[in-house]
Amino acid sequence: MIRAHTVEQVREAEATLLAQLPEGALMQRAAYGLAHAVLDLLGGGYGRRVLLLVGSGDNGGDALYAGAVLARRGAYVEAWLLSDRAHAAGVAALRRAGGRVGPPQPSRSWDVVLDGIVGIGGRPPLRDDAAAALEAVAGVPVVAVDIPSGVDVDTGELAGPHVSAAVTVTFGTHKIAHLVDPAAAECGVVHLVDIGLDLPEPALEALQPADVAALLPVPGGQAQKYARGVVGVRAGSAAYPGAALLSVAGAASGLAGMVRFVGDPTVQDRVRAAFPEVVGDGRVQAWVVGSGSDDSAEDALRAAVDDDVPLVVDADALAFADLASGRPAVLTPHAGELAAMLGADRAAVEARPLHHVREAADRYAATVLLKGRHTLVAERDRPVRATTSGTPWLATAGAGDVLGGLVGALLAAGLAPYDAASVGSWLHGAAATFASRGGPIVAGDVARALPVVTAALHP
Numbered sequence: 157m158i159r160a161h162t163v164e165q166v167r168e169a170e171a172t173l174l175a176q177l178p179e180g181a182l183m184q185r186a187a188y189g190l191a192h193a194v195l196d197l198l199g200g201g202y203g204r205r206v207l208l209l210v211g212s213g214d215n216g217g218d219a220l221y222a223g224a225v226l227a228r229r230g231a232y233v234e235a236w237l238l239s240d241r242a243h244a245a246g247v248a249a250l251r252r253a254g255g256r257v258g259p260p261q262p263s264r265s266w267d268v269v270l271d272g273i274v275g276i277g278g279r280p281p282l283r284d285d286a287a288a289a290l291e292a293v294a295g296v297p298v299v300a301v302d303i304p305s306g307v308d309v310d311t312g313e314l315a316g317p318h319v320s321a322a323v324t325v326t327f328g329t330h331k332i333a334h335l336v337d338p339a340a341a342e343c344g345v346v347h348l349v350d351i352g353l354d355l356p357e358p359a360l361e362a363l364q365p366a367d368v369a370a371l372l373p374v375p376g377g378q379a380q381k382y383a384r385g386v387v388g389v390r391a392g393s394a395a396y397p398g399a400a401l402l403s404v405a406g407a408a409s410g411l412a413g414m415v416r417f418v419g420d421p422t423v424q425d426r427v428r429a430a431f432p433e434v435v436g437d438g439r440v441q442a443w444v445v446g447s448g449s450d451d452s453a454e455d456a457l458r459a460a461v462d463d464d465v466p467l468v469v470d471a472d473a474l475a476f477a478d479l480a481s482g483r484p485a486v487l488t489p490h491a492g493e494l495a496a497m498l499g500a501d502r503a504a505v506e507a508r509p510l511h512h513v514r515e516a517a518d519r520y521a522a523t524v525l526l527k528g529r530h531t532l533v534a535e536r537d538r539p540v541r542a543t544t545s546g547t548p549w550l551a552t553a554g555a556g557d558v559l560g561g562l563v564g565a566l567l568a569a570g571l572a573p574y575d576a577a578s579v580g581s582w583l584h585g586a587a588a589t590f591a592s593r594g595g596p597i598v599a600g601d602v603a604r605a606l607p608v609v610t611a612a613l614h615p
């Protein structure tokens with residue numbers, strides 16, 4: 157599991173550890189980890205040209221000490237101090253190691269910039285001098301120290317000019333901005349340096365393959381189809397038959413024992429032709445409702461709610477999500493749908509996805525899965541789960557229908573809504589990555605890749 161903590165949690169853990177260690181020890185751990193990540197990125201130190209952007213806090217201190225390590229490895233290192241209160245011992249260490257301190261020489265070109273402007277002590281927006289420094293080095297790859305300066309650490313929101321990093325080297329634990337967009341998209345590859353912090357329950361987490369493998373219901377030797385769970389799909393319409401086919405494709409991933417389909421008769425024929433294993437109405441352990449349902453969405457959701465089993469509420473049915481409130485249910489909006497559910501603007505949801513997904517989980521008393529580059533799953537009193545599997549090629553028509561069906565299958569198989577949503581989202585992203593191999597995909601490819609990706613979890 158990748159765990160992310162708030163600034164306050166990190167500060168508390170840091171204080172405990174600082175009291176037990178000699179002065180400066182934590183910063184030395186951080187700086188060594190940082191320097192080695194830079195050496196990895198550059199393929200060595202000798203002859204490389206490194207510019208440090210140094211603010212007034214310990215984030216700048218990390219950059220200065222890492223700069224000293226790099227200078228001792230033969231790099232040419234210059235520190236551009238953005239404050240006259242830069243970390244004094246760090247400045248002295250860099251000078252002793254042969255680094256130069258002062259405004260950068262205009263003619264010089266840089267292999268890498270270390271962003272030590274602000275870390276977890278920064279309060280966006282960045283000050284003008286810091287923003288001007290970033291402009292001056294535009295185009296040079298940046299390694300962000302702890303956090304790309306200018307992003308909001310605890311929310312993942314952006315506020316004005318900020319660093320776009322190739323690599324972010326963070327310390328002790330991930331921070332929320334490393335996992336939540338739009339900030340997460342500015343972090344590049346995130347590298348965690350263990351500095352020995354003892355941390356509480358995280359504010360946010362991201363499942364890793366081993367977590368998904370542990371949560372996934374796997375049939376035992378005595379399994380039979382009904383006991384493995386039956387998932388029902390109420391989706392599609394004469395106008396949108398494809399949505400039904402893709403929802404069923406996700407549901408028929410093999411993770412539940414059986415799939416039922418209920419819907420428009422013409423759509424039903426097409427579903428049966430494409431999926432001979434799918435049967436008609438009857439008892440289910442979970443319903444998936446809404447994609448392509450057009451104006452039958454409300455009736456379909458009411459019928460599903462009457463069965464009193466866990467639900468996936470998707471697409472057209474989200475307009476009636478109140479019906480699922482307080483029930484075991486996963487609501488699966490994209491940003492536009494979530495905006496409509498909350499009476500907000502789509503742009504506001506995209507700028508503050510974490511805030512809005514939490515608000516929806518609270519308002520609807522349900523599990524809310526907000527689709528996006530890093531999908532978020534929120535439920536009251538639980539850490540939000542961010543999905544980091546996936547590929548940009550997954551932004552394709554019908555992919556959401558497959559996801560809804562898949563989450564429904566996991567609910568039917570016995571996972572609680574929070575786990576079904578986050579495990580389903582992870583598998584969906586992993587299947588997309590597998591199917592894509594770096595190239596374009598369609599939604600059906602994602603569904604077809606699900607069994608392979610699932611099998612790979614239990615080698």
Ligand SMILES: NC(=O)C1=CN([C@@H]2O[C@H](COP(=O)(O)OP(=O)(O)OC[C@H]3O[C@@H](n4cnc5c(N)ncnc54)[C@H](OP(=O)(O)O)[C@@H]3O)[C@@H](O)[C@H]2O)[C@@H](O)CC1
Pocket residue numbers: 166167170182183186211212213214215216218273274275276277278279280281282283286301302303327328351
């Ligand atoms: N926690 C840990 O376990 C460990 C932490 N470590 C490191 O310490 C870092 C935290 O250091 P920190 O607390 O000194 O704060 P930091 O992020 O350097 O910035 C604060 C300074 O920035 C300034 N400033 C504020 N807003 C600004 C803005 N918008 N634009 C421009 N400037 C702004 C503000 O200046 P002032 O307002 O006082 O002028 C303030 O003094 C952490 O991220 C990690 O790198 C590791 O060494 C070891 C383990």
Ligand SMILES: [K+]
Pocket residue numbers: 215271272273274275300301302303304305
């Ligand atoms: K930084």
